[in-house]
Amino acid sequence: MKTRIALPANAAALAIAAALSLLAHPAQAQSTTGSIFGQVAANGGETVLIKSTTGIARTVPVDSHGRYNAGELPLGT
Numbered sequence: 463m464k465t466r467i468a469l470p471a472n473a474a475a476l477a478i479a480a481a482l483s484l485l486a487h488p489a490q491a492q493s494t495t496g497s498i499f500g501q502v503a504a505n506g507g508e509t510v511l512i513k514s515t516t517g518i519a520r521t522v523p524v525d526s527h528g529r530y531n532a533g534e535l536p537l538g539t
Contacts, residue, residue, distance in 0.1 A: 499531040 498512055506526035512535070513519045522532045 494537060495534045496537060497531065497533040497535060499529070501528045502530065504528050 500510075502510060502524060504510075504524045505528070506524060508524045509521045510524055510530045510532075511519060511521050512532050518536060520532055520535070522530045524530045
């Protein structure tokens with residue numbers, strides 16, 4: 463004859479939560495950089511100048527469709 467042990471509902475929920483927490487991925491830190499992208503009425507080979515009020519400036523190329531992308535910009539740019 464088999465004996466069954468009944469667990470209270472909160473014990474079962476706690477066991478499930480503990481099992482799921484083992485599967486969780488570590489949290490990622492916040493980013494300290496940002497990016498600006500867009501499209502302008504320009505042909506490829508031209509550039510876009512991005513300037514901040516803090517004096518940081520970066521020039522990025524424009525592709526043949528007028529798109530540009532400036533990545534790894536410090537926050538506040």
